[in-house]
Amino acid sequence: xxxxxxxxxxxxxxxxxxxxxxxxxxxxxxxxxxxxxxxxxxxxxxxxxxxxxxxxxxxxxxxxxxxxxxxxxxxxxxxxxxxxxxxxxxxxxxxxxxxxxxxxxxxxxxxxxxxxxxxxxxxxxxxxxxxxxxxxxxxxxxxxxxxxxxxxxxxxxxxxxxxxxxxxxxxxxxxxxxxxxxxxxxxx
Numbered sequence: 054x055x056x057x058x059x060x061x062x063x064x065x066x067x068x069x070x071x072x073x074x075x076x077x078x079x080x081x082x083x084x085x086x087x088x089x090x091x092x093x094x095x096x097x098x099x100x101x102x103x104x105x106x107x108x109x110x111x112x113x114x115x116x117x118x119x120x121x122x123x124x125x126x127x128x129x130x131x132x133x134x135x136x137x138x139x140x141x142x143x144x145x146x147x148x149x150x151x152x153x154x155x156x157x158x159x160x161x162x163x164x165x166x167x168x169x170x171x172x173x174x175x176x177x178x179x180x181x182x183x184x185x186x187x188x189x190x191x192x193x194x195x196x197x198x199x200x201x202x203x204x205x206x207x208x209x210x211x212x213x214x215x216x217x218x219x220x221x222x223x224x225x226x227x228x229x230x231x232x233x234x235x236x237x238x239x240x241x
Contacts, residue, residue, distance in 0.1 A: 057125045058174070060181030062117035068109060071121055074128040079105055080164045081211055086119065086133045089140040089161040096142070116189075119162075120181050122174060129169040132178040133162040134186060137195065149197070152227045152235055158191035162211050175217050183221065187240040194238045197229060 063071055079085040083101030085108045091099065099107075111118045122130035137159045143149045151157075160182055165174045186194045198213035215234060223236035 058122055058129070058177050060120050060122045060178060060185075062185065063112055063119050063121050063131075064115075064117060065113050067121055068112050070123070070128040071108075071112070071131065074121065074131055074164060074166055080131070086131070086162050086164070089133070089142045090118075092141055092145055120178065120185055122178050122181065124169060124174075129166050130174045130178050131162070131164040132160060132182045134158055134160045134182050134194070136191070148230050152195075152237075155193060156191075157193040157195045157237070158186045158189075160194065160196040160213065163213055164211070175214065176220065179213070179217055179221050183238065183240065191240055194223075194240055196223065196236050197233050198236065200234065 061067065074080075075085065079101050083104060085101065085104035087099070087104040087107050088096055090107070090111070091104075108118065116135075118135060119131055119133040121128055122132075135158065137143055137151070137157050140159060140161060143159065143161075160179070163175050163178060165178075183194060196213055196218055198215045198218050199210055200215045212233075215236070218236045218238075221238065223238045225234045226237045227235040229235060
């Protein structure tokens with residue numbers, strides 16, 4: 054696989070590329086990466102077309118809700134990250150309670166296109182996310198990845214894979230109620 058990978062914030066000019074990457078069903082089951090940006094009750098009622106319109110509005114108004122990776126000019130991957138307080142579900146969830154009162158940025162989702170999986174794309178997206186969050190003034194970047202990447206089924210790895218975060222220098226600081234790790238990287 055060629056290594057001409059570029060990672061950029063998703064801006065209105067890149068919307069068509071994000072649509073292409075997510076496909077007609079909106080990445081994972083029509084989510085359009087809006088799951089963590091809505092309250093659970095609203096999420097349960099929202100249709101894929103409503104989620105798509107919501108994400109498009111976020112892209113249009115900014116700040117960018119994530120980063121898109123290109124391999125040789127083709128959209129290949131996505132990572133959703135933002136200041137934690139911008140993820141509505143995280144503010145109200147018992148599962149994702151804040152570890153402490155320190156301001157953090159959070160990574161909540163990865164999408165890697167079918168033809169680009171198992172080639173390090175998630176790691177490249179994570180490196181892009183680290184640099185982007187640092188450039189935007191974030192002091193801490195947080196994530197909640199799965200720990201066992203062996204034969205991921207369906208959407209199981211959408212929040213990332215722990216070994217990728219470990220290689221990037223993230224450290225475990227807590228556990229969620231479901232046992233999943235809370236990993237952080239101090240960006241300084």
